[in-house]
Amino acid sequence: xxSRRRLRRELSALPGLQKVRIAVLGGSTTNELVDxxxxxxxxxxxxxxxxxxxxxxxxxxxxxxxxxxxxxRPDIVxxxxxxxxxxxxxxxxxxxxxFRSAVANELDRYRQIWTSLSAALPCQIxxxxxxxxxxRPLGNLESSSSSGAxxxxxxxxxxxxxxxxxxxxxxxxxxxxxxxxxxxxxWFDFGRWFGYKLLYTIRANYEIxxxxxxxxxxxxxxxxxxxxxxxxxxxxxxxxxxxGVDRIQIxxxxxxxxxxxxxQEYCLRLRDRGVLLAVCSKNEDAVARQGFEHPxxxxxxxxxxxxxxxxxPKHENLQxxxxxxxxxLDSFVFVDDNPAERAIVSAxxxxxxxxxxxxxxxxxxxxxxxxxxxxxxxxxxxDVSRASLYAQNAERAAGQAxxxxxxxxxxxxxxxxxxxxxxxxxxxRITQLINKTNQFNLTTRRYTQAEIESAAxxxxxxxxxxxxxxxFGDNGLVSVILVHRIDREMHIDLWLMSCRVLKxxxxxxxxxSLVDHARRMGVDTLxxxxxPTKKNSxxxxxxxxxxxxxxxxxxxxxxxxxxxxITQYTPQNLHISLLETVHA
Amino acid sequence: xxxxxxELQPIFRDILDQPNxxxxxxxxxxxxxxxxxxxxxxxxxxxxxxxxxxxxxGELRELENVGDMIDLIEExxxxxxxxxx
Numbered sequence: 001x002x003s004r005r006r007l008r009r010e011l012s013a014l015p016g017l018q019k020v021r022i023a024v025l026g027g028s029t030t031n032e033l034v035d036x037x038x039x040x041x042x043x044x045x046x047x048x049x050x051x052x053x054x055x056x057x058x059x060x061x062x063x064x065x066x067x068x069x070x071x072x073r074p075d076i077v078x079x080x081x082x083x084x085x086x087x088x089x090x091x092x093x094x095x096x097x098x099f100r101s102a103v104a105n106e107l108d109r110y111r112q113i114w115t116s117l118s119a120a121l122p123c124q125i126x127x128x129x130x131x132x133x134x135x136r137p138l139g140n141l142e143s144s145s146s147s148g149a150x151x152x153x154x155x156x157x158x159x160x161x162x163x164x165x166x167x168x169x170x171x172x173x174x175x176x177x178x179x180x181x182x183x184x185x186x187w188f189d190f191g192r193w194f195g196y197k198l199l200y201t202i203r204a205n206y207e208i209x210x211x212x213x214x215x216x217x218x219x220x221x222x223x224x225x226x227x228x229x230x231x232x233x234x235x236x237x238x239x240x241x242x243x244g245v246d247r248i249q250i251x252x253x254x255x256x257x258x259x260x261x262x263x264q265e266y267c268l269r270l271r272d273r274g275v276l277l278a279v280c281s282k283n284e285d286a287v288a289r290q291g292f293e294h295p296x297x298x299x300x301x302x303x304x305x306x307x308x309x310x311x312x313p314k315h316e317n318l319q320x321x322x323x324x325x326x327x328x329l330d331s332f333v334f335v336d337d338n339p340a341e342r343a344i345v346s347a348x349x350x351x352x353x354x355x356x357x358x359x360x361x362x363x364x365x366x367x368x369x370x371x372x373x374x375x376x377x378x379x380x381x382x383d384v385s386r387a388s389l390y391a392q393n394a395e396r397a398a399g400q401a402x403x404x405x406x407x408x409x410x411x412x413x414x415x416x417x418x419x420x421x422x423x424x425x426x427x428x429r430i431t432q433l434i435n436k437t438n439q440f441n442l443t444t445r446r447y448t449q450a451e452i453e454s455a456a457x458x459x460x461x462x463x464x465x466x467x468x469x470x471x472f473g474d475n476g477l478v479s480v481i482l483v484h485r486i487d488r489e490m491h492i493d494l495w496l497m498s499c500r501v502l503k504x505x506x507x508x509x510x511x512x513s514l515v516d517h518a519r520r521m522g523v524d525t526l527x528x529x530x531x532p533t534k535k536n537s538x539x540x541x542x543x544x545x546x547x548x549x550x551x552x553x554x555x556x557x558x559x560x561x562x563x564x565x566i567t568q569y570t571p572q573n574l575h576i577s578l579l580e581t582v583h584a
Numbered sequence: 585x586x587x588x589x590x591e592l593q594p595i596f597r598d599i600l601d602q603p604n605x606x607x608x609x610x611x612x613x614x615x616x617x618x619x620x621x622x623x624x625x626x627x628x629x630x631x632x633x634x635x636x637x638x639x640x641x642g643e644l645r646e647l648e649n650v651g652d653m654i655d656l657i658e659e660x661x662x663x664x665x666x667x668x669x
């Protein structure tokens with residue numbers, strides 16, 4: 001708030017802003033609200049011009065001074081009224097018919113406003129409904145008695161809603177709901193009300209501005225239209241490629257499963273009202289699709305308008321989805337539990353909305369909902385050309401800096417790895433990773449913890465683990481290599497990695513380290529084997545990428561064999577710095 | 585005692601959009617540009633948030649200049665400190 005003048009200057013300088021003229025007719029001082037709203041509109045690509053009524057004169061300006069308002073030529077007139085502006089509150093002891101006429105009288109006052117505006121101006125009208133007053137002298141009777149202010153405002157809101165349903169020029173701004181779920185005790189500021197006729201706290205004004213901003217975007221057809229979802233730990237708990245469809249968490253059996261189900265239900269509700277759903281996930285396509293065939297999955301394959309499960313970078317898949325749906329990326333919202341994926345998408349495709357949903361699915365619906373991305377309003381305006389707006393957005397997006405290449409992105413992650421010999425501290429995690437990793441796993445050999453322990457002490461065996469940290473935090477122990485030596489040759493029995501750090505060049509760092517150890521053991525050749533399974537096709541060319549040479553395969557054998565001469569080897573990892581480790 | 589003028593100066597500079605403003609105890613709405621009634625509300629609100637203090641109705645009406653405001657802030661902070669002690 002403090003730097004808003006500077007912010008406004010900076011934002012106003014952006015090219016391609018859409019002009020919009022907004023008249024605010026206030027029942028209280030609206031300057032702070034308008035300042036905040038203006039910043040949000042600027043950040044959304046609008047260049048607003050505001051006219052504000054004298055405080056409290058909303059009725060007079062709309063009904064008696066319409067010509068002056070018309071001279072301002074507003075596209076939108078916002079009537080910012082509150083429970084404080086009501087004149088016909090039913091007196092204590094009023095009869096039921098007295099109550100009804102109080103509601104009718106108050107409604108009539110607002111009808112005059114709407115009728116007068118509609119007749120004089122070709123504008124969209126946004127009207128607040130009413131939040132409940134903060135004092136309840138009738139206690140719980142407030143909402144049931146004819147004398148109750150609570151009941152009065154609920155009845156008035158119902159009457160406003162009926163008007164809005166019939167009048168396409170009239171849009172209701174649901175202040176009642178906003179105050180109910182965002183307000184609490186930090187909504188009204190009576191010190192500022194009595195001092196400056198400013199009714200709300202700054203935070204409340206921000207919430208109102210944010211909500212109004214979503215409505216303006218909707219009026220101009222710029223609400224978002226596509227919700228793109230990651231799969232593992234976003235649509236269900238667990239990693240389907242590793243755990244298998246039977247073990248993912250979805251349904252009602254566990255608290256986690258219920259939370260994922262609730263998120264799916266939220267997505268389905270959006271889809272039912274017209275938001276397109278799409279999948280963008282690093283997975284094998286066939287395996288990924290099984291997740292939605294799970295009997296407890298609320299979302300089914302037919303709910304998705306586009307489905308990209310492969311190993312390509314996500315920003316490329318999002319572009320492919322946009323091309324397929326013939327929609328601009330500025331209508332996309334991308335939800336992924338992985339902060340690194342979110343970072344690359346928002347850096348590469350700044351027009352895609354990437355909410356910081358964190359990694360707790362319990363919070364996903366409210367975080368997405370709070371952003372008001374998909375605000376629906378029937379597009380009434382005879383005046384708005386969508387196509388030109390899209391073009392302007394594209395221009396703005398092109399002006400923003402992208403990563404020059406993938407390497408620059410990797411560098412931006414500030415990755416650090418700890419790669420060292422097996423330590424007793426980590427044996428349990430190593431065993432766990434060995435026994436549950438199915439996708440990035442060259443041989444899919446399983447070992448017990450006892451076997452790992454004995455390998456760790458055998459001088460002819462070498463086990464390496466890799467732990468990867470980046471600027472988003474510690475990814476934990478994510479990679480394991482187990483080898484055994486015969487004279488000057490080293491055989492790689494096991495090489496695996498968690499899919500969460502795919503395409504981070506961690507395998508290069510692991511190989512560099514392996515070569516280092518091997519040389520010190522007097523080894524000059526590495527032997528690798530790839531044993532194909534249903535799930536590990538992603539590593540079919542693992543050794544080829546690392547520079548190994550393939551051997552002629554034996555007739556009828558599906559496994560492939562590879563060797564690497566390490567006497568001439570030069571390190572390949574460029575993007576991960578190595579941490580010093582304390583050897584146990 | 586902390587230099588309140590130095591603490592207030594960036595707040596005033598931001599809100600009044602005057603990056604080179606030098607605040608003194610004698611500064612007031614008449615001798616500082618852009619200090620109108622609306623910026624005044626913003627100044628009061630920001631000061632309230634910055635120091636986590638509340639002004640009672642009427643307390644602000646008697647203030648003549650920034651010096652008076654600083655004295656009032658000191659008084660409020662001392663009262664908060666006594667309450668928390």
